[in-house]
Amino acid sequence: MSMSKLLTFKGTDLTVTWDKTICTHAEECIRTDSKLFEKGRSPWGQPDLVEAEEVDRIVRRCPSGALQYGATIESAIGNTPGSSKNEGAEQPEPENTVTVVPNGPLYVRGNLSIVGSDPENPTSARRVALCRCGHSKNKPFCDNSHVEAGFQDTGAVGREGPGLEEKGGVLQVQTNKNGSVRLIGNVTVKAASGCSRWNGPKVSMCRCGLSKQKPFCDGSHREGNFEAE
């Protein structure tokens, strides 16, 4: 998986970074009245044109986590997006949530710890878009391959889960080889329609696109011979 290739928009107090390898081109950043981002402008991101609160508000809209911000300190930007080590960085939302996008990815938000190839060194993040069609070339992240693959799922959430005793805390995002993505920690899985939701302390989400109980894993990845690191 890749979480690099950063473009940096440096402001006096805040610096915004954009990672094109995980941008899903949802355009939430430019469809605003804000002057922070403007399509076709060079550079298209200019943090000094708006107040810090506006940088926070607009960057938080980015569902993929491609946009991040932090204090303008050379060493603090880029390596650990959203990291609490950077005092000016985005604070996590009080709840960990997964929004199931119809025919598209899982938008995960909260206090995320992404467990990669080195489990001892997870990456901290606030927002990620995870592939659930099985076709991304940048797994576990979405790269919009669901469009070409013709992935179809309404995004309904059929079960309600065991419930939560508390909200928030770290949510570990862990991918199983050739199988599901496991979310460990307090989490709410919501249908994009807002009509249904699951709550619980851990859950396995389908990322092969084959489950008959989407968005949850039902073991179909085995019969489908799904392959993913």
Ligand code: SF4
């Ligand atoms: S994924 Fe983020 S950076 Fe990419 S277009 Fe959407 S809001 Fe902008």
Ligand code: FES
């Ligand atoms: S990952 Fe799709 S059914 Fe398990």
